[in-house]
Structures are given as structure tokens and as C-alpha cells.
């Protein structure tokens with residue numbers, strides 16, 4: 001057999017059938033479900049008198065709508081409450097495992113899957129959420145789907161799909177001090193653009209990727225959708241296996257050994273060919289800050305806000321002008337001069353324990369700047385929160401002036417009360433800087449947790465390489 | 469799903485790249501548990517000057533006169549023409565639901581984001597990518613000619629410009645079949661239920677840890 005990429009292996013081992021025109025039925029091993037994109041799918045099932053095919057493949061959690069303040073008394077907003085209640089009722093009706101809002105295991109769907117060992121190497125993973133690509137860090141074929149597809153997977157355990165092309169992004173060498181997976185992700189998007197990965201499944205490889213923890217690899221795969229790729233993935237190695245050992249949903253005993261033997265094969269063969277290769281030197285990556293309204297509008301922290309006058313293509317110039325107007329930015333201003341009103345540390349990109357540690361390390365007993373109105377830390381899950389509290393990070397954040405919240409999506413998309421007011425500028429560890437994403441009129445700058453923490457302390461962006 | 473065969477429709481322009489699904493239908497409207505009510509909030513933050521919230525009385529909204537879809541000449545448009553990477557971002561199927569409910573049956577763009585593209589076809593919204601040069605010409609035509617219409621013909625996979633010029637577009641045969649027939653995709657997949665069952669048995673035998 002010819003040499004295969006990891007993606008080839010994952011694809012071919014899940015093919016139920018493939019037609020001559022390339023349209024395929026792909027078997028799905030893990031279906032993660034949350035409250036926003038599932039109610040219409042469950043309704044559709046009922047309407048057609050169908051039932052979920054494999055209840056044991058489904059894990060559900062409410063994360064997008066839940067308040068991050070004290071929620072022992074339930075959700076106040078009646079519309080949010082109805083949506084979360086609907087998820088609870090659907091899970092109860094079909095016997096689906098769900099981490100309810102006040103379950104200690106609750107959290108953002110892309111944090112809890114891996115944390116519980118519900119995401120395992122070699123799986124096909126879907127969720128009605130574009131950041132499902134996160135799970136690819138475990139050598140899974142993980143992709144976001146729409147609500148009709150959620151219904152389709154519930155009813156058939158399959159997804160109608162067509163094979164993507166394969167891209168390999170190799171990041172070689174060592175990252176500089178204070179740099180993280182988030183900076184790699186933003187640098188990759190800056191290089192290939194937000195549509196650069198459209199139609200591709202991306203495998204992240206190279207020594208800098210191998211050196212990342214699972215948390216870092218998840219951050220990287222999480223943002224492959226921001227590069228246009230539905231799926232991102234990293235091959236299995238010791239880091240993957242060490243992370244999974246002993247997780248609640250992971251196999252145990254003899255089954256664990258069998259599983260590990262199989263997982264070791266989940267790497268691209270040395271001779272495997274990719275349709276596109278991208279190469280980045282880790283040492284050349286600086287801390288990244290987005291300045292515009294698309295993740296590709298990103299620059300190193302040492303740069304300045306770009307000048308539309310320097311752009312000849314009229315469509316590009318106009319897009320840039322529009323972005324700068326929305327962001328309230330003047331061309332030529334140094335990124336480090338941009339002052340922030342709010343800081344958000346959280347989201348499925350950067351709310352894991354390592355992210356919180358990286359942010360805490362920057363704070364070192366200092367105070368949030370007086371000009372910052374709100375600095376939020378929202379852990380990605382109950383277990384992350386507990387771990388951070390065991391390490392005393394909650395006290396450190398709170399002493400510095402950060403708020404310490406309950407787990408959920410929070411200000412990543414502002415479906416609950418955590419949001420920006422018009423024109424407020426935010427340093428955010430989330431993944432999207434679209435217009436209005438964090439609240440109508442809000443201005444989002446995407447950065448790493450360390451960069452967000454440093455901005456909270458200084459009141460403006462700073463080059464953390466000089467801080468550490 | 470709604471069928472689609474042929475349409476002769478008024479065209480509205482969306483002359484910008486990277487129009488994301490957050491812009492198409494903002495998050496506050498995603499709290500709904502049904503499939504309807506999204507058209508009223510299509511492009512809400514761009515279309516209105518007052519902040520939009522679910523359940524608002526639409527007659528009291530403050531439209532943004534500068535937003536293109538609010539121009540009287542585009543009222544009733546059924547074809548939306550856009551630039552590159554249309555529908556990027558979130559997987560929310562509420563985006564095609566909103567476009568359809570607003571009245572669009574076709575979106576033509578230089579390129580689309582994958583998940584959005586897929587979601588369109590699950591709902592009978594035809595999405596087709598055309599060369600940038602052609603999109604350019606269509607957008608120019610729309611700007612200069614009030615009442616600019618396009619004929620979009622699925623069986624022949626072509627777009628017919630007012631000049632009579634006919635341009636082809638690509639579409640995967642499966643998608644074309646389901647659009648033309650308004651097929652229930654789940655029903656079609658379930659015709660393979662034996663193959664799915666057989667796959668499952670073999671899969672369980674080789675990787676039993678994937679099954680609880």
C-alpha cells in the first residue's frame with residue numbers, strides 16, 4: 001500500500017461507503033452536543049419518528065448560554081433558560097449522558113471532551129460547533145457540523161462527506177520565551193489567510209508542535225477553522241498517550257494496552273504526500289496581536305497598525321479601511337500603544353490549566369491597571385477551575401483585580417451577560433475578532449493568555465518578551 | 469427540504485470579503501429553539517441602528533439607511549452576490565435559515581467557507597462559486613442598473629446575465645440531485661442501514677474501546 005497521511009488513515013478507517021463521485025458515508029465515533037445547535041435537530045428526529053442510533057456515542061453539555069456568575073439559583077434570562085432546559089429534556093428523554101450546568105464536570109464542550117477522555121485517538125468526532133477541530137490534537141478526524149448534520153448523525157451515526165485535500169503545516173525549531181501555541185496559530189493564519197485552509201484538512205507537525213503540550217496542541221487545532229480548515233490534527237506520540245492515561249472515559253486495563261498499540265499507528269507515513277506544505281520557523285514568531293475584524297488581520301506586537309494608503313488593490317484597501325474604522329484605529333500607531341478597556345481570559349482556545357498558569361505567571365503580584373474596567377478569567381471547565389484553585393491561581397487573579405468565574409463560553413461570543421459595550425476595546429484569548437462577536441460594537445484583539453494578562457496589568461498591549 | 473430548479477430573481481450585492489456567520493445572524497438570536505424567526509434579524513447589526521434583541525417589535529426598529537439591503541431597489545431580492553470566503557466562522561445553520569427566510573434562494577460568491585456551504589444545501593439554498601472576474605462584472609451591473617436580475621438554472625448549472633451571456637457553475641452531483649428533488653438526506657442515508665450495521669460490527673471488533 002502506498003504511504004498514507006494521518007488524515008488518509010482516519011478517513012479510510014471510517015468509510016461505510018464511497019461513491020464514484022467521491023461522496024462518502026463516514027462513520028462517526030463521538031458526537032458532542034451543546035444547547036445552541038441541537039434543539040432543532042432533536043425536533044427533526046421526532047418529526048420523522050426517528051431515534052438516535054448510538055446513545056453511547058453522545059456526550060452533551062450546556063456551555064454557550066450559561067451564566068458565569070453564581071448559578072446555583074438557575075438561569076435568569078428566560079430565553080437562555082429555555083434553551084438549556086430543552087437540552088436537559090432531550091438528553092433525559094433519550095438517556096444521553098449530559099453534564100448539566102451545575103455538574104462539577106461541566107465546561108466548554110471542547111474542553112470537557114478531551115479532559116474526560118471522551119475524545120480518543122483515531123476517532124471521528126463531530127459537534128454542531130466549528131471549533132470541533134480542537135479535538136484533532138488527539139489524532140482524531142474532528143470537524144464542526146451544522147444542525148441538519150447533527151440530526152443526520154443522531155439518526156444514522158454517519159456523516160455525508162467528501163474527502164478534503166491534505167495540508168501539512170510544519171513548525172520547526174524552538175519558540176521564543178513567553179511564546180505559546182496561540183502565537184503559532186495566529187502566525188499561521190497571518191501567513192495562509194482565513195481562507196487558506198478551505199477544502200483542506202491540516203496536519204500540524206514539526207519539532208515545535210511535537211514540543212507542545214496537549215493543551216497547546218488543542219489551541220493550535222482549535223484555530224484551524226479560523227484558517228478555513230474544517231479539521232486540524234496532530235499525530236499521536238507519548239504526550240498524547242500520557243495525557244489520556246487514567247481519564248474517566250478512556251479505556252482501562254488490557255483494553256488500554258490494546259488501544260495504545262493501535263494509537264501508535266496514527267501518524268503520517270514518512271513518505272506520505274500532502275497536497276500543500278507550509279513551513280514556519282518557530283524562532284521567527286513574535287507575540288501576535290490581531291488589529292482587525294478577521295483573524296488574518298494580525299501583526300507581531302512590535303508592529304504598527306497598517307496603513308490602507310500603502311495598499312494598491314482597491315478591494316483590499318477598502319476592507320482594511322472598514323476594519324480600521326470599526327476598530328477605531330489610526331494607521332501607523334504602534335500596537336503597544338493601544339489601550340484596552342476589558343480583558344477576557346477564557347474560551348475553548350485558551351481556558352485550560354496551562355493557559356491560566358501562563359497568565360498567572362505574568363501577573364506576579366501586580367495589579368490590573370486602573371483604566372481596565374473588567375478583567376475576567378473564565379476557566380474552561382469545572383475540573384480546570386478546581387485544579388487552578390488547588391494551585392492558588394484564583395487567589396492570585398483575584399488579588400490582582402481579575403474576576404474569577406464559573407466555566408462556560410462567556411465573553412467569547414457574549415451569549416450570556418459577559419460582553420463588550422460598543423467601542424470597548426478588549427484583549428481576548430478567544431478565537432474570533434469579528435464585528436460584534438463579543439458584543440455589538442465591541443473591539444476584539446486576539447492574543448495569548450500571557451499577552452492578555454500583561455495587557456490587563458499595563459492597560460495597553462505590551463511585548464511580554466521584555467516582561468519575563 | 470425546499471426544491472430548487474430555476475429562478476429568475478432580483479440581485480442584491482454584498483460587496484465585501486469574509487462575511488462571517490456572526491454578521492449574517494448575530495449570537496443573541498441563536499437562543500431560539502425553533503427554525504424560524506431568523507429572517508427578521510438577518511445582518512441585524514448592519515441592518516439596524518438600534519441594538520437587536522430576540523422578540524423585538526420590528527416596526528419599532530431603526531433601520532440603517534446606509535446598509536445595502538435597506539435600499540428600496542433591493543427589496544424582494546432573491547439572489548445575493550458576495551466576495552471571497554462568504555459564511556466563514558461559526559457553524560450556525562441559523563445563517564442559511566435567516567437568508568432563506570429573508571427571501572434569498574441563491575448565494576453567488578467568489579468562494580465560501582466549508583461548513584456554511586454545506587449547511588446551505590441542507591436547506592434548499594443554492595450556493596455557487598463563480599470566478600472573481602465574473603462576480604466583479606455582476607456587482608458592477610447591479611450597481612449601475614436598477615432592477616438587475618439573474619436567471620439561475622440548476623439543471624444546466626448556469627447563470628444567465630441580463631445581456632444573455634451564460635456562465636456555468638460547478639456543483640457536486642449529490643448536492644444537485646438533492647436540491648432538484650428536495651430529498652430528505654437522512655432518508656437516503658438510511659437506505660444504507662445494513663451497510664452501516666455491518667461497518668459497526670467490524671469496527672467494534674477491531675476497536676472495542678470506542679463502544680461503551
Ligand code: SF4
Pocket residue numbers: 064108109110129131347348349408409412413430431
Ligand atoms: S468558547 Fe467560543 S468558540 Fe469555543 S465553543 Fe464556546 S463560543 Fe464557540
